[in-house]
Amino acid sequence: MANYEELAKSVIEGQKDQVLDQVKSLIAAGNNPLEIVNEGLIAGMNVVGVRFKAGEMYVPEVLMAAKSMSGGLELVKPLISAADQKSKGKILLGTVKGDLHDIGKNLVGMLIESGGLEVINMGVDVPTEDFIDAIIEHEPDIVALSALLTTTMPAMQDVIEMLEDEDLRGKVKVIIGGAPVSQEYADTIGADGYAPDAGSAVELCKRLLASK
Ligand code: B12
DSSP: OOOHHHHHHHHHHTOHHHHHHHHHHHHHTTOOHHHIIIIIIIHHHHHHHHHHHTTSSOHHHHHHHHHHHHHHHHHHHHHHOOTTSOOSOEEEEEEBTTOOOOHHHHHHHHHHHHTTOEEEEOOSSBOHHHHHHHHHHHOOSEEEEEOOSTTTTHHHHHHHHHHHHTTOGGGOEEEEESTTOOHHHHHHHTOSEEOSSHHHHHHHHHHHHHTO
């Protein structure tokens, strides 16, 4: 029988097939899908983050871990997304220009979806003007921007400034997140909100939707 600790270990080792088998067995055993994500998949990826930072893991290994985690997430996703629930709000989500990190963003998207909101995921390295075009096309309630690099954080400010230039700022709330981002930075660039993790991102979206 798989357990969360073993699942986290398989993520760290980048053993995708093992991760898939373990997630399937945890689901079959009736474990809570959110717990599988938080205590297995994310727990493993957190260790990867620490080891990568310490120079104990290298990019190819990190990518293998990331792919394993994403594979596991895909299996759990249908169980926690309330697809048949009527959407209570529309969220446009993307990683800003120059930034290829998407694990945390996808997790945020997945949990927001599971909270009954509609998510349009634009992917990674999204040019500022593409966000603006998509906001015009889809008219989301909230645009959620992710950045994992200090060098790409300013692209979040670019989106807000372009929204102001296009007279769209009043039409959409902007929230930001990602490891280097903070509430202080959100205040500095005039974003409507910041959340440190996927769980609080859902609460933040619901709070902003309620105040609309
Ligand atoms: C995995 C990873 C990669 C993978 C990305 C794979 C992928 N598909 O995403 C690869 C190998 C490609 C990669 C590449 C690079 N990386 Co990298 N990477 C990481 C690592 C180890 C983990 C990130 C991660 O997935 N964490 C797990 C998720 C679950 O957490 P998260 O992303 O923080 O997301 C959570 C919250 O932040 C929040 N959140 C995230 N987005 C949003 C959005 C909103 C709206 C909200 C509300 C909340 C929210 O909720 C999420 C879930 O709880 C981090 C280290 C770290 N500790 O963060 C480095 C790190 C981010 N990378 C770093 C660097 C330097 C790079 C490279 C430049 C390396 C290089 N020399 O090539 C390249 C840049 C490529 C590019 N242009 O983007 C640095 C950044 C340093 C800095 N301060 O700028 C870090 C911090 C590592 C380090 N300490 O040096 N990386």
